[in-house]
Amino acid sequence: MKAEDLARLFHTAYEKLAPDYGYKTREESAVDWDNVPDDNKKLMIATCEVILGGAPHLIDLRDYALQEAEKSYCPHCEKNVHMLAPRGMEIPSDTSPFFFLCSHCGVILESGVGEVAPPEER
Secondary structure, eight states, X not given: OOHHHHHHHHHHHHXXXXXXXXXXXOGGGSSOGXXXXXXXHHHHHHHHHHHTTOOTTSOOXXXXXXXXXXXXXXXXXXXXXXXXXXXXXXXXXXXXXXXXXXXXXXXXXXXXXXXXXXXXXX
C-alpha cells in the first residue's frame, strides 16, 4: 500500500468515526480527501510513510507502542497524556526517544527535548 492511499483511508475513516466518539474535527479538514488543505495532507502522507517504513531517517513507529502515562500531565491543558515508547520498554531509557501525546489539545512532547508540536489553537 502506498502512503497516500493509507493517508486517504485514515482521513476518510477518521472523519466518519469522529462524531461517534464525541469529537468534532476542524472545519477546514472535515472535508473529502481531495479538499484537505495541502499542508495537512502532506503531514498525513509523511506520517503514513513513517508507519509503512518508507522514511528510514525518521523513527519507525512500528517499533513503538502507545501506553497510558497515568502520572504524566499535559503542561498546556493539565489532562492525562499518553506515552509513545519503544515496544517492551516499561521504564523509558536515555537511548531511545519517547514521546508524550495529549489527545485533548494536540501537544506532542519529546522526552529530554520538550515540545515538538504545539497544541492546536483553541
